[in-house]
Amino acid sequence: MSGRFLKLDPRNFETEESPYGEEMEMFRNSVRAFFDREVEPRYRDFEVSGTDRAIWKKAAEYGILGATIPEAYGGPGANRFSIMVAAEELGYAPSGATAGSFIGTDICTNFLVDFGTEAQRRKYFPLILSGDCIQAMGMTEAESGSDAFAARTTAVRDGDEWVINGSKIYISNGSKADLVYVLCKTAPELKAKGLSMIIVEKGTPGFTQRRMITQGYKGGDTGELFLDDVRVPLSNLVGPENGAASMFVPNMALDRLQIVARSIGAAQRAFELTLEHCQNRRLFGQRLIDFQNTRFVLAQMETEIRVGRAFYNSLLRKVANDTITDAESSMAKIWLTELEFRTLDNCVQLWGGQAWMDDHPISRMFTAARVQRIFAGATELMKDVLGRRYLK
Ligand SMILES: Cc1cc2nc3c(=O)[nH]c(=O)nc-3n(C[C@H](O)[C@H](O)[C@H](O)COP(=O)(O)OP(=O)(O)OC[C@H]3O[C@@H](n4cnc5c(N)ncnc54)[C@H](O)[C@@H]3O)c2cc1C
Known part of the structure; x- marks a missing residue:
């Protein structure tokens, strides 16, 4: 018994059978190689201006982005353990502590996998896979953090458009995001049941993004978003209207x-x-x-x-x-x-x-x-x- 105890290598916790399965261990190797070869040497650069587009493109080359996108849409169709494996490696890499939450965006991808329309999937999946579409989830506001469903940002129908007004704060990848899933009040009288998720793209008139300076994640991107009469098509709704919660x-x-x-x-x-x-x-x-x-x-x-x-x-x-x-x-x-x-x-x-x-x-x-x-x-x-x- 004591012999077996001594053999337990304190440097290697992964000697036991992987709970994720063999395929996910291969994915883990890619994420670890990405951090060792691409992120670690550049973490000081990122501290100056945040993670750049080039590193997202590199992440795409390593097959890390959009892992949960189904094969029918050109993705690897990996199971959701890929999100956990990527996160574990983000924690394992000291440079991950500098880069923040930057590759953990498949939580966002899942909104389209689970609830996206065919047109949304066809438009965004290829861009997510190639590193050309950075995603962010915009729930938190200055006055609603833990109680996120008390969001004040509104979206009102006007013809074939939503008109969105409000702001979001502390959003991971917020200042660089090309696509933000914005939590909006669409039926204020229904409170938490009157919230919808609407896509807003970078560059939409009235939409501004600002990088915030943070205590940790110094090379990451935590952003503040301002939405001032932002007009997007009704088709930017993800999932059912009033179904965000x-x-x-x-x-x-x-x-x-x-x-x-x-x-x-x-x-x-x-x-x-x-x-x-x-x-x-x-x-x-x-x-x-x-x-x-x-x-x-x-x-x-x-x-x-x-x-x-x-x-x-x-x-x-x-x-x-x-x-x-x-x-x-x-x-x-x-x-x-x-x-x-x-x-x-x-x-x-x-x-x-x-x-x-x-x-x-x-x-x-x-x-x-x-x-x-x-x-x-x-x-x-x-x-x-x-x-x-x-x-x-
Ligand atoms: C680096 C970073 C990245 C983030 N990324 C995102 C993102 O991508 N998208 C997004 O939408 N948001 C994001 N957030 C926001 C994050 O989810 C909120 O900061 C969090 O929900 C807490 O909200 P708050 O900061 O407004 O604090 P508050 O809601 O004001 O809470 C402050 C404190 O109150 C206490 N508290 C809260 N609830 C209770 C309770 N029920 N009982 C007793 N005490 C309580 C806790 O101590 C808590 O820390 C991010 C935040 C950070 C710092």
């Missing part, structure tokens, strides 16, 4: 799980980098790893990551069977994003001053870990939703 709900569980996957990837990489550092760093005439405290901290980290991964893997089976519940994805988001932050905090401590330097991988990953507990449902919101079940 029911379209968002199934995607939200997936969105939460991609955040969770990112947490696992980041925690694992931070652990690996820190273990290696502790084995090499010398102080007081010995290695950092020779202090019992260091080994205890690392052992706790490794244990927590493995337990977290086991929970995550159990949920993947439910995703595959379409039986995952909102409560389960919320629990995973609460637990794993906090695990990531705890892990990174401990890693910073073990690296010492180096990890306080801006260009250190652990420093960048630490900052990126912080936002994971806020977006796609803040920890408190998840706990609130979970806790309300006890009142029934």
Whole structure:
């Protein structure tokens, strides 16, 4: 028993059978190669002006974009695990902490896969696959974040057009997006049931996009959007009119799980980098790893990551069977994003001053870990939703 225990390589958590399957492990190799070869060498450039079109085109060459687009439309037709695999690798790559959420756009692609019209699919799928169409999801507004369905942006019919007025904030890929799925109030009297999702394209008169300066994700694109009498055809509606809330709900569980996957990837990489550092760093005439405290901290980290991964893997089976519940994805988001932050905090401590330097991988990953507990449902919101079940 103890022999088997010792063989468990702390640097390789992937020795166990992949929960994603063989095809997805090949996809993972492509995403990892993309980050190692294309993003890591350029992350400092991105800090100046954000990710550029060239890197999106590169992502397309590696087959990373539009993975869920069905084969009938020229896509790979991969299952939705591709979203989680890409997110895990985004977390695993220290440059992912700089680049932000930039390749995780298949959550948006799914709106068209699930609800798009034939014309929308024919128009956008080829552009998504080639890296010529950056997508963004515009829900959040300055006055409606956690309560996103309280959005104030309106869309009013005028002849064969929608006229949209309002604004959106903190939108991933927002300043560069070519296509934004804008959550609009189309029947204010119906409240959350009166929301629709309408496509707005870059360059539409009255539509302006601004890049925001952020604490982490310094090379990423978090944007603010302004819609001032923006006119788009009625055919830009995605899914049923007043049906946005029911379209968002199934995607939200997936969105939460991609955040969770990112947490696992980041925690694992931070652990690996820190273990290696502790084995090499010398102080007081010995290695950092020779202090019992260091080994205890690392052992706790490794244990927590493995337990977290086991929970995550159990949920993947439910995703595959379409039986995952909102409560389960919320629990995973609460637990794993906090695990990531705890892990990174401990890693910073073990690296010492180096990890306080801006260009250190652990420093960048630490900052990126912080936002994971806020977006796609803040920890408190998840706990609130979970806790309300006890009142029934
Ligand atoms: C980097 C980044 C990328 C983002 N990308 C997108 C995107 O692509 N598209 C998009 O639409 N939005 C995006 N967002 C917005 C994100 O979803 C919101 O920031 C999030 O929903 C929280 O909303 P808020 O910031 O307005 O905070 P608020 O809603 O004001 O919440 C503030 C705090 O209140 C507390 N709180 C919230 N709800 C409860 C509750 N029920 N009980 C008790 N306490 C509670 C929590 O501590 C929470 O952090 C992004 C945000 C960031 C930072």
